[in-house]
Amino acid sequence: MKMRYDVMSVMLTHVIRSILLLSIAAPLAFGRTAAPTRTGRAFEIVVHDINQVEMSVSNFGKFGQTERNTTGCWWPKGSQDNYIFGAGPWFATIVDDDTLTTVGYDPNSAETEYVPGAAGMMTSDPDAIIFMYPTQWPPPAATFPMAPQVSKSHQDSWCAFNDLDETAHTPGNTRPIGIEVFQTVYAWNLSSTEDIIFIKYELRNVTAQLDEPRTLTNCYFGVCTDNDIGNEADPNQNDIIAGIVGRTYIVDGESLWVDNVGYQWQEETEPGWEAFPGVIGFDYLQSPWDLHEGEDKDNDGIPDEEERDSTWYANNLPESDWDVDLDGTPDWRDPSEIPQLGMTAFKRFTLTQEPKLDAERYITLAGYNYLTRVYEPLDTAPPVPDDQRFLQCSGPFDLAPDSIATVLVGIIFADWYDRYERPDTALVEIDNTAQFIYDKNWLLPGPPPPPNLILIPSDKQITITWNNLPEITPDPYYDIVSVPGTPLYDPYYQQYDFEGYGIWKSTTGQTDDWELLARCDMQNGIVFEDSTQPDSIRIRAEDTG
Numbered sequence: 001m002k003m004r005y006d007v008m009s010v011m012l013t014h015v016i017r018s019i020l021l022l023s024i025a026a027p028l029a030f031g032r033t034a035a036p037t038r039t040g041r042a043f044e045i046v047v048h049d050i051n052q053v054e055m056s057v058s059n060f061g062k063f064g065q066t067e068r069n070t071t072g073c074w075w076p077k078g079s080q081d082n083y084i085f086g087a088g089p090w091f092a093t094i095v096d097d098d099t100l101t102t103v104g105y106d107p108n109s110a111e112t113e114y115v116p117g118a119a120g121m122m123t124s125d126p127d128a129i130i131f132m133y134p135t136q137w138p139p140p141a142a143t144f145p146m147a148p149q150v151s152k153s154h155q156d157s158w159c160a161f162n163d164l165d166e167t168a169h170t171p172g173n174t175r176p177i178g179i180e181v182f183q184t185v186y187a188w189n190l191s192s193t194e195d196i197i198f199i200k201y202e203l204r205n206v207t208a209q210l211d212e213p214r215t216l217t218n219c220y221f222g223v224c225t226d227n228d229i230g231n232e233a234d235p236n237q238n239d240i241i242a243g244i245v246g247r248t249y250i251v252d253g254e255s256l257w258v259d260n261v262g263y264q265w266q267e268e269t270e271p272g273w274e275a276f277p278g279v280i281g282f283d284y285l286q287s288p289w290d291l292h293e294g295e296d297k298d299n300d301g302i303p304d305e306e307e308r309d310s311t312w313y314a315n316n317l318p319e320s321d322w323d324v325d326l327d328g329t330p331d332w333r334d335p336s337e338i339p340q341l342g343m344t345a346f347k348r349f350t351l352t353q354e355p356k357l358d359a360e361r362y363i364t365l366a367g368y369n370y371l372t373r374v375y376e377p378l379d380t381a382p383p384v385p386d387d388q389r390f391l392q393c394s395g396p397f398d399l400a401p402d403s404i405a406t407v408l409v410g411i412i413f414a415d416w417y418d419r420y421e422r423p424d425t426a427l428v429e430i431d432n433t434a435q436f437i438y439d440k441n442w443l444l445p446g447p448p449p450p451p452n453l454i455l456i457p458s459d460k461q462i463t464i465t466w467n468n469l470p471e472i473t474p475d476p477y478y479d480i481v482s483v484p485g486t487p488l489y490d491p492y493y494q495q496y497d498f499e500g501y502g503i504w505k506s507t508t509g510q511t512d513d514w515e516l517l518a519r520c521d522m523q524n525g526i527v528f529e530d531s532t533q534p535d536s537i538r539i540r541a542e543d544t545g
Contacts, residue, residue: 042116042123045072046130050155050187051194052076053413055084057185059130059159061104061114062088063199064225069110071228075195075280075413081273083280083413085232086110087225089201090391091163091179092362093216093399099362100177102163107226107389108354113169118144118160119180119206132157134450146182146202150449152442153186153198164209174358177216178207188437188444196434199223200286200408205399213401220365220395221288221407222345225262227389229277230270237387238266242424243346243380249428256428260284260343262390265416265423278415279423283431284343285438286335286408287394297339300324307331307338327440328476335406336439345393348379350386365393410434445477448498464503471498499526519544 045058045067056072057063064073064084073084088105102113117128131139131147133156139147147158162180169175182202188194203221207214229239246259263281270277290297291304306312310332313322322330324337331337345367353371355361360370367377379390392409399405412434416426437444448470456463474495481490500521504514521544529540 042125042128044116044130044159046132046157047072048132048155048157048185048187048197049077050153051189051197053187053195053197053411054078055197055411057130057157057183057199058112059116059128059183060161061112061181062086062110063105065105065110073411075278079274081230081270081275081277083227083229083278085226085228087223087227088112089181089407090222090224090361090365091177091203091219092221092358092365092395093177093219094362095177095214095216099359101174101358101361101365102169102177102179103224103361104181105224105226106356107224108351108356111170113174114161114163114181115165115168116159116161119162119164119204119209121160121162123165128160130157130159148184152446153444154189154446155185155187157183157185159183162206164206176210178205178210178214180204180206186442188446190445192433193437193444195413195430196437197411198285198408198434198437199411200406203399203405203407205401205403208401215401216399218396219288219399219405220362220393220397221405222347222365222391222393223282223284223407223409224391225282225389227264227280228387229264229266229280230273232387234387238268238385239264239388240266240382240385241348241379241388241390242382243343243378243390244424245343245346245378245380249425251425251428256432258424258428258431260287260392261424261427261431262343262346262392263424263427264388264390266385275415276417278413278417279426281412281414281424281427281431282390282392283410283412283434284392284394284407285410285435286406287340287342288397288405288407290339290341298337300337304339308333325439326480327443328479329441334441335408336441341394341397343392344395345377345391346380347377347391347393348383348388349391350388354389364391365395367393408438410438440480443477443480445475445493448475449473451501466501471496498522499524 043060045056048055048057052075054074054077055064056066065086066072071082071085074080074082086105090101090103092101104112104114116123117125121128127140127143131137133151137151138149139158141149160180160182164176166176184200186198205216232239241264244258244261249256249258261281261283263279265279266277291307293305295304297304313332324331347364355364355370364370367375369376394407397405412427412430414426414430416423420426451466451469454465475497478493478495481488481493483489502519503517505517506513521542527542
């Protein structure tokens with residue numbers, strides 16, 4: 001198919017600050033130490049709300065907490081039923097015999113030791129913000145060459161933060177390590193994914209920004225989460241925590257494997273809630289590589305040291321074996337086909353008893369009881385109800401200068417009371433969906449790519465031109481579901497699902513300020529309306545041409 005450009009002129013009655021053009025696809029079959037409130041645009045918090053999970057994320061480490069340092073994750077959407085009081089990533093290493101830990105969220109004080117922006121960037125830089133699809137996307141490639149330029153989910157966000165600002169660290173206890181973090185959040189609004197949100201952390205060694213480049217050794221990474229289901233302030237503490245290292249569940253006669261999961265629930269009603277509280281789970285979907293020369297940890301016939309070497313594949317395997325899970329990503333670039341450390345520790349603590357110093361946090365990440373110094377990596381048995389938090393850990397691993405380690409977590413929600421005997425059983429099918437999405441390298445039903453847009457200003461009008469890229473680009477998910485006899489075969493799935501264009505303008509870029517200028521809709525008998533979006537930016541297919 002050939003590329004084509006379409007043209008439209010827009011008369012200017014006032015200054016247009018933002019213009020949005022979307023291609024449209026056919027439809028698819030509380031008692032804590034107070035922390036200082038971050039102010040100003042640099043320290044930014046936005047809310048993901050495309051599906052049933054409403055969750056606050058920041059560009060300085062923490063997530064699941066609002067700008068007022070209050071609970072910041074609610075499920076289902078619109079209920080205001082809260083599940084997270086605050087959470088964030090921890091990174092630890094040993095430098096010159098000194099144990100160092102940088103925390104994205106301190107569950108005792110709600111503080112963070114990260115600041116917005118990439119390494120070397122001022123926190124006041126206008127690009128040290130959160131970029132969210134579709135209204136503020138993509139991140140500028142000139143500033144962030146590592147940032148994604150094409151969205152994967154229905155609501156991507158991306159930002160960078162780092163731990164290089166010494167004033168952000170606790171005096172006398174901690175200092176910068178030299179870590180830069182690229183954070184990506186994915187959320188899909190499909191019936192099978194509406195109760196899931198994903199957070200990916202790419203951890204980059206930028207020690208050269210401190211003094212000289214050095215390999216960070218004996219590193220550990222963890223996600224620390226203080227899940228508050230409803231009111232956990234004294235005397236209402238009633239949450240329970242447990243973990244799944246690896247277990248097979250039988251659900252509706254089907255055998256399903258679940259691993260690397262921590263989850264939290266309560267067995268009492270919550271005052272003011274219409275429904276009985278659900279269960280929240282964190283699935284450690286990706287962790288740093290576990291590759292050792294001379295070993296074959298996943299028993300796939302590929303030596304560990306060759307797992308990421310495309311030349312070895314070309315010289316030793318037929319091309320038909322380069323993508324064994326048929327997700328369109330060659331296995332040497334496919335994380336789901338490369339051995340990983342997984343969840344090496346699952347630690348639980350409470351408001352009154354938790355690690356507060358770098359050394360205590362380091363040994364906790366390593367799987368030790370920080371009070372007794374005894375190695376107890378898996379606190380997976382349910383304790384008595386309390387105001388609790390848990391830490392999912394992975395390590396040890398080394399991180400060479402300028403190299404990157406990746407960790408990805410899926411946060412999942414489910415109703416369990418009066419449906420399942422146990423809360424973990426309620427998570428199984430949703431967890432398997434999250435695992436499938438990850439294993440398929442995010443290859444899911446999605447909209448066509450946006451067209452390339454050009455704005456040409458002139459006297460009291462703007463001429464908009466765009467190409468027909470979304471009309472001629474096949475949906476990559478079609479390759480998975482179009483093969484008869486396979487588990488995902490769908491004879492109704494369309495290879496080309498472009499439905500039309502919508503053009504909006506806004507003077508502020510705020511959600512409620514968009515004005516529809518024009519709609520171009522294919523006349524093909526398909527009529528639908530996306531009722532999940534505010535009316536100002538709602539997508540409608542009305543078969544009007």
